[in-house]
Amino acid sequence: xxxxxxxxxxxxxIVLMNSQHGLITARQxxxxxxxxxxxxxxxxxxxxxxxxxGVYVDTDAxxxxxxxxxxxxxxxxxAQLSLTSTSYAFSHDSxxxxxxxxxxxxxxxxxxxxxxxxxxxxxxxGVKHHLAPYLPGDVEEVDGLRVLxxxxxxxDMVREHGRAHGLAACDAAMRHGVTREELxxxxxxxxxxxxxxxMRWCIEHAEPLAETYLESLVRxxxxxLGIGRPELQFGLxxxxxxxxxxxxxxxxxxxxxxxxxxxxxxxxxxxxxxxxTEEKQRHDFLTGFKLGGSRLTYxxxxxxxxxxxxxxxxxxxxxxxxxxxxxxxxxxYRVQRRR
Numbered sequence: 001x002x003x004x005x006x007x008x009x010x011x012x013x014i015v016l017m018n019s020q021h022g023l024i025t026a027r028q029x030x031x032x033x034x035x036x037x038x039x040x041x042x043x044x045x046x047x048x049x050x051x052x053x054g055v056y057v058d059t060d061a062x063x064x065x066x067x068x069x070x071x072x073x074x075x076x077x078x079a080q081l082s083l084t085s086t087s088y089a090f091s092h093d094s095x096x097x098x099x100x101x102x103x104x105x106x107x108x109x110x111x112x113x114x115x116x117x118x119x120x121x122x123x124x125x126g127v128k129h130h131l132a133p134y135l136p137g138d139v140e141e142v143d144g145l146r147v148l149x150x151x152x153x154x155x156d157m158v159r160e161h162g163r164a165h166g167l168a169a170c171d172a173a174m175r176h177g178v179t180r181e182e183l184x185x186x187x188x189x190x191x192x193x194x195x196x197x198x199m200r201w202c203i204e205h206a207e208p209l210a211e212t213y214l215e216s217l218v219r220x221x222x223x224x225l226g227i228g229r230p231e232l233q234f235g236l237x238x239x240x241x242x243x244x245x246x247x248x249x250x251x252x253x254x255x256x257x258x259x260x261x262x263x264x265x266x267x268x269x270x271x272x273x274x275x276x277t278e279e280k281q282r283h284d285f286l287t288g289f290k291l292g293g294s295r296l297t298y299x300x301x302x303x304x305x306x307x308x309x310x311x312x313x314x315x316x317x318x319x320x321x322x323x324x325x326x327x328x329x330x331x332x333y334r335v336q337r338r339r
Contacts, residue, residue: 022061023051025055025081027054029056046059051075052126053082053125072107079111079127087115087116090112090113091156092156094112094147096156096157096169098145099149099150101157101169110123110128114148115131150178154170155202159194164220164301167217167219168217169202170203170206171207172216173206174208175208184203187199209232215256219232222249225309225316227249230254231247231248235337242335251327252293252320256296290323292315293315294311294312294316296312
């Protein structure tokens, strides 16, 4: 970081920022001898970026952060520097991101705090304060951040975002080892809270086999179709080739079609053309067993949900018409995916 206008205060200020994950407050800059005009000059020069009111970060460091996890976590740390009270825990989207449960859009998520003493829910300076009691045992510390644990966070996500995103959070909690019994136990303390019926539904339908956030959203979509409860990670093998579908109802599979896998820097490390080829081969292999399929994107689930529901219902009905609903012939080819 090159902040030449800091002069002789350069080194101690950088040391302080490094100890605060690259963050520094306006008060700390004033203590170091900088005026408001100096700070505004740093911002104009692109040396620092304002993360929130009164808290700044080195611009180069910010640009190198992952927007889906590292930046949201840094916004939490920035809020932490601004808080005068310690009687809170990060919750909802914030704890969900920290604990690996996901969120509807981590890039734009507010910082969420749950407190036992606050005058109702309110959003102030990018922080949403929730009046929501919790026990000391509900809190865990992750890299210096006090967050509500996974069972509580999953249910808070149901209350905050509704059925689809709540189901995704409950799936992820179970994928991380939370049991259904633990979710029921936590709900027992929240049974008279708003949205208790939706929390109950999400616990009943949560599945640890859902591998991604998008898969959970697709399963909520399939459940809305009313055609039956999907079987997850449906695998078939002929002894040479093995392929899995995200979920199956009768003889029809549904695939969560995320676009990230086609990007040059996708998590698989494969070239986009190779990803597409492998996907086409898997699709052809599965349909060769007289299965039909539907592919669903994030746009289908939200921006075009009504049209997508109608399309998926037609495709499912067509599969049943062509191939029936009995799956006994597939039993010799069934395989289980290792977790």
